[in-house]
Amino acid sequence: MNAIVKVENVGMAFETKKGSFVALKDVNLQIRTGEVVSLIGHSGCGKSTLLNLIAGLTLPTSGVMLCNGREIAGPGPERAVVFQNHSLLPWLNCFENVYLAVERVFSAKEGKEALRARTHAALEMVHMGHAAQKLPHEISGGMKQRIGIARAFAMEPKILLMDEPFGALDALTRAALQDELIGVMEKTGATVVMVTHDVDEAVLLSDRVVMMTNGPAATIGEILEVKLEKPRNRLQLAHDPHFAECRAAILEFLYQKQMKKAA
Amino acid sequence: MTTATLTSGLMAVRPEADATPVKETDMAATSAATPALVSTPDNSVSFGEHFSNFIRAVLPPLIGFALVIGLWALVAMKSADFPSPAKTLDAAVVLFSDPFYQNGPNDQGIGWNILSSLKRVAIGFGFAALVGIPMGFIIGRFAFMNSMLEPIISILRPVSPLAWLPIGLMVFKAADPASTWTIFICSIWPMILNTAQGVQRVPQDYLNVARVLNLSEFRIITKILFPSVLPYMLTGIRLSIGTAWLVIVAAEMLTGGVGIGFWVWDEWNNLKVEHILIAIFVIGIVGLLLEYLLLLIARRFSYGTN
Numbered sequence: 001m002n003a004i005v006k007v008e009n010v011g012m013a014f015e016t017k018k019g020s021f022v023a024l025k026d027v028n029l030q031i032r033t034g035e036v037v038s039l040i041g042h043s044g045c046g047k048s049t050l051l052n053l054i055a056g057l058t059l060p061t062s063g064v065m066l067c068n069g070r071e072i073a074g075p076g077p078e079r080a081v082v083f084q085n086h087s088l089l090p091w092l093n094c095f096e097n098v099y100l101a102v103e104r105v106f107s108a109k110e111g112k113e114a115l116r117a118r119t120h121a122a123l124e125m126v127h128m129g130h131a132a133q134k135l136p137h138e139i140s141g142g143m144k145q146r147i148g149i150a151r152a153f154a155m156e157p158k159i160l161l162m163d164e165p166f167g168a169l170d171a172l173t174r175a176a177l178q179d180e181l182i183g184v185m186e187k188t189g190a191t192v193v194m195v196t197h198d199v200d201e202a203v204l205l206s207d208r209v210v211m212m213t214n215g216p217a218a219t220i221g222e223i224l225e226v227k228l229e230k231p232r233n234r235l236q237l238a239h240d241p242h243f244a245e246c247r248a249a250i251l252e253f254l255y256q257k258q259m260k261k262a263a
Numbered sequence: 264m265t266t267a268t269l270t271s272g273l274m275a276v277r278p279e280a281d282a283t284p285v286k287e288t289d290m291a292a293t294s295a296a297t298p299a300l301v302s303t304p305d306n307s308v309s310f311g312e313h314f315s316n317f318i319r320a321v322l323p324p325l326i327g328f329a330l331v332i333g334l335w336a337l338v339a340m341k342s343a344d345f346p347s348p349a350k351t352l353d354a355a356v357v358l359f360s361d362p363f364y365q366n367g368p369n370d371q372g373i374g375w376n377i378l379s380s381l382k383r384v385a386i387g388f389g390f391a392a393l394v395g396i397p398m399g400f401i402i403g404r405f406a407f408m409n410s411m412l413e414p415i416i417s418i419l420r421p422v423s424p425l426a427w428l429p430i431g432l433m434v435f436k437a438a439d440p441a442s443t444w445t446i447f448i449c450s451i452w453p454m455i456l457n458t459a460q461g462v463q464r465v466p467q468d469y470l471n472v473a474r475v476l477n478l479s480e481f482r483i484i485t486k487i488l489f490p491s492v493l494p495y496m497l498t499g500i501r502l503s504i505g506t507a508w509l510v511i512v513a514a515e516m517l518t519g520g521v522g523i524g525f526w527v528w529d530e531w532n533n534l535k536v537e538h539i540l541i542a543i544f545v546i547g548i549v550g551l552l553l554e555y556l557l558l559l560i561a562r563r564f565s566y567g568t569n
């Protein structure tokens with residue numbers, strides 16, 4: 001399998017007022033084209049830090065990060081990010097928010113009409129065509145997150161990075177958006193790296209679950225392969241023995257091997 | 264993009280300003296914020312209830328005004344120089360029945376005086392915006408410029424704009440541009456500082472969006488920087504128009520010509536104290552209207568927080 005992203009011996013230290021804080025140490029990870037990987041670990045272990053490194057929003061203090069064989073020197077549209085708080089621009093309506101991304105990526109090759117068509121298609125994909133003209137503060141949190149996902153997918157990135165995309169949503173909205181995401185990933189065959197702290201979400205969506213040890217100096221503890229048929233259906237999975245095994249393995253890692261010291 | 268790491272020495276209060284990414288818990292808290300209370304119009308509210316609401320809204324200010332006027336009447340009774348409310352009202356009726364008469368340069372209606380003061384404010388203010396807003400952007404965006412200009416601004420800002428009046432008289436050799444000049448000086452600081460603050464406070468999330476989308480500098484300015492700085496800029500403008508209106512009265516007293524400040528001084532020389540009292544009300548009301556106008560504009564450009 002060819003790896004689209006390679007993380008080799010990566011370390012990340014932050015300069016703080018109390019001196020240097022080592023968040024990540026010796027992280028090694030390869031992400032293959034077309035797979036869905038989730039990063040799971042206790043809060044504050046460094047999941048976002050790792051994701052931001054892949055996004056290029058921050059640069060590692062040691063080690064090498066490669067995307068398509070080239071060193072990651074900064075962010076780029078081939079690595080789209082869905083932010084946890086959706087980060088839609090409040091002064092642009094939903095259409096314009098997505099259009100901004102589409103325009104940047106495709107305007108060199110395509111005319112205005114094609115760009116608009118792309119934007120509409122992206123909004124339809126997440127079933128938000130009806131809200132195209134609404135401003136972000138006029139729609140619900142789940143809807144905003146859908147627009148954020150549409151914006152990221154509309155860029156046709158090589159890899160999609162999501163930092164707890166559904167973290168701020170209630171359980172029902174969350175399930176609806178997970179199903180939505182399963183559909184979109186099925187359609188596009190996207191490579192996805194997703195941060196989550198929800199065990200079920202990790203198993204439901206991913207091909208591999210990367211479990212991180214507690215910080216400081218966090219690293220990858222275990223990697224679990226989820227060998228469940230795709231597309232997955234949450235109702236059927238509830239009775240699947242392998243689903244239960246995967247769940248148990250992650251829970252064991254999180255709550256026995258990486259038991260949080262009384263926080 | 265360097266904005267995120269800029270430090271601000273300029274701003275006095277920047278409690279939450281920090282370029283570190285917002286913590287997840289905060290995010291969850293803000294995104295899951297409960298919708299604001301919406302009061303649904305209730306048709307069953309009785310007339311009596313409406314009436315009592317109206318009374319509750321209107322009565323206290325009325326009592327306040329009544330007390331002030333009563334006190335004023337009392338003072339007027341004791342003092343020979345001080346005109347009574349009734350006498351002042353009579354004078355006001357006369358003044359406002361012909362606000363736009365013109366009997367030569369030194370005797371013009373109160374309307375003309377107000378308008379020429381407003382014109383000076385508008386011109387000085389416009390130049391201040393023209394210079395101050397771009398300067399605020401530069402200071403906010405480049406740490407070097409911030410550290411270079413911060414000490415200078417810190418020294419100049421507390422200086423009364425009237426101290427600059429002689430400089431204006433010297434440079435422009437005329438009273439009118441000199442008082443406009445003081446308006447320029449007093450308006451420019453809030454504009455620079457608030458714009459700079461706005462630029463430094465552009466949320467890191469939006470800048471990250473810009474970085475991930477790899478937006479051009481032009482798009483960053485038009486789609487991200489300008490819209491998110493606009494509310495700060497409008498605050499700066501609102502603060503400066505308040506001070507500008509304070510300063511113009513004083514500046515005109517010193518320079519003469521046509522204008523509400525000069526008019527106050529002139530009426531003092533004529534010993535028409537009732538006109539001075541009218542001028543005080545007029546100045547207050549015009550200032551209030553200016554402030555209100557800018558609040559309306561600011562509201563138009565405040566996007567719902569999401």
Ligand SMILES: Nc1ncnc2c1ncn2[C@@H]1O[C@H](COP(=O)(O)OP(=O)(O)O)[C@@H](O)[C@H]1O
Pocket residue numbers: 014015016021023041042043044045046047048049050215283284287
């Ligand atoms: N910019 C920063 N400066 C200093 N410390 C940071 C910074 N970003 C993250 N950290 C620290 O690194 C650790 C990992 O953070 P993060 O990746 O956000 O954790 P999480 O797994 O919850 O996403 C935390 O202890 C956090 O305090």
Ligand SMILES: [Mg+2]
Pocket residue numbers: 047048049163195287
């Ligand atoms: Mg995180």
